[in-house]
Amino acid sequence: MPFKIKEIAAKSIIGTTQVPSADYVINPYTGCQFACMYCFASFMGRFVGETTNNWGKYVYVKTNAIELMEKDIQRLMKKNPHPKIAMSTVTDPYQGVEKQYRLTRGILEVFVKYQYQGRVGLLTKSPMILDDLELLKKIPNLEVGMSITTTDDQLSRFLEVKAPLASARLRTLKKLNKAGIKTYVFIGPFLPHMKLKPELIDNLFSEIKAAGTNDVKIEYLNLPKYVRPKMNKLLKEESKEIQEVYTTSQLKKYREQIAPILRNNLLKHGLKLKFDEIIHHITAKNLVE
Numbered sequence: 001m002p003f004k005i006k007e008i009a010a011k012s013i014i015g016t017t018q019v020p021s022a023d024y025v026i027n028p029y030t031g032c033q034f035a036c037m038y039c040f041a042s043f044m045g046r047f048v049g050e051t052t053n054n055w056g057k058y059v060y061v062k063t064n065a066i067e068l069m070e071k072d073i074q075r076l077m078k079k080n081p082h083p084k085i086a087m088s089t090v091t092d093p094y095q096g097v098e099k100q101y102r103l104t105r106g107i108l109e110v111f112v113k114y115q116y117q118g119r120v121g122l123l124t125k126s127p128m129i130l131d132d133l134e135l136l137k138k139i140p141n142l143e144v145g146m147s148i149t150t151t152d153d154q155l156s157r158f159l160e161v162k163a164p165l166a167s168a169r170l171r172t173l174k175k176l177n178k179a180g181i182k183t184y185v186f187i188g189p190f191l192p193h194m195k196l197k198p199e200l201i202d203n204l205f206s207e208i209k210a211a212g213t214n215d216v217k218i219e220y221l222n223l224p225k226y227v228r229p230k231m232n233k234l235l236k237e238e239s240k241e242i243q244e245v246y247t248t249s250q251l252k253k254y255r256e257q258i259a260p261i262l263r264n265n266l267l268k269h270g271l272k273l274k275f276d277e278i279i280h281h282i283t284a285k286n287l288v289e
């Protein structure tokens with residue numbers, strides 16, 4: 001099936017959110033070309049009539065996003081202080097279609113035009129962000145999150161099927177830091193493979209520090225019911241050990257084992273854990289104690 005790109009008109013572009021670190025979110029695209037196997041944003045498909053299995057095979061482009069942004073930002077600027085806005089929480093703002101539509105760029109231009117003073121967070125896996133470096137520098141209170149889960153490109157390709165490789169993301173992070181952009185690294189999810197190879201944790205933290213970033217946000221793997229079958233299928237040919245660690249990764253015991261390892265490594269490399277907490281999204285429904 002060829003990759004599907006569909007243009008749509010959205011009703012609004014700045015939406016409210018339950019994400020604790022933001023008051024509002026902006027997602028100019030629905031769907032994501034990077035097709036990460038663990039992506040729990042795949043539930044977004046239901047809003048555009050796509051199945052969770054189709055995640056990574058379509059993108060709906062909100063072609064009026066910039067126009068809406070002009071209107072929405074003025075409404076938010078009446079609030080004091082200006083609210084925190086996160087971009088993008090359920091898609092990647094610098095996936096391939098951005099080259100063609102430049103909606104993320106247009107939205108950033110609006111932040112610059114109005115000199116928006118609230119915190120603007122931007123999360124991506126893509127070196128394409130460097131195309132907008134000059135714009136990023138002009139946003140008063142911006143923080144860029146680079147999502148990097150491992151330094152092992154093979155593992156990255158296995159799980160983050162069409163995303164830019166981890167090594168490319170680390171190089172991008174370095175360039176952002178060199179340009180004076182405030183950054184953090186999002187290790188989300190923390191890949192259970194790393195529990196079996198603790199040297200990968202050490203490598204990752206060491207590379208983050210070497211790239212010039214001090215703040216790290218970590219999230220445990222979240223395997224809701226709609227993601228599990230996909231993951232089980234992917235892991236079918238893997239060793240028993242790997243299959244097991246993915247199953248146990250949903251247990252409280254796993255989190256208790258891994259938390260001190262991560263915290264010690266953060267200390268060792270002089271990194272700071274954002275919110276002083278390793279995040280887990282497992283709802284009461286999915287939780288296995």
Ligand code: SF4
Binds near residue numbers: 032041163
């Ligand atoms: S880049 Fe982010 S939104 Fe896109 S598939 Fe991967 S985890 Fe999901």
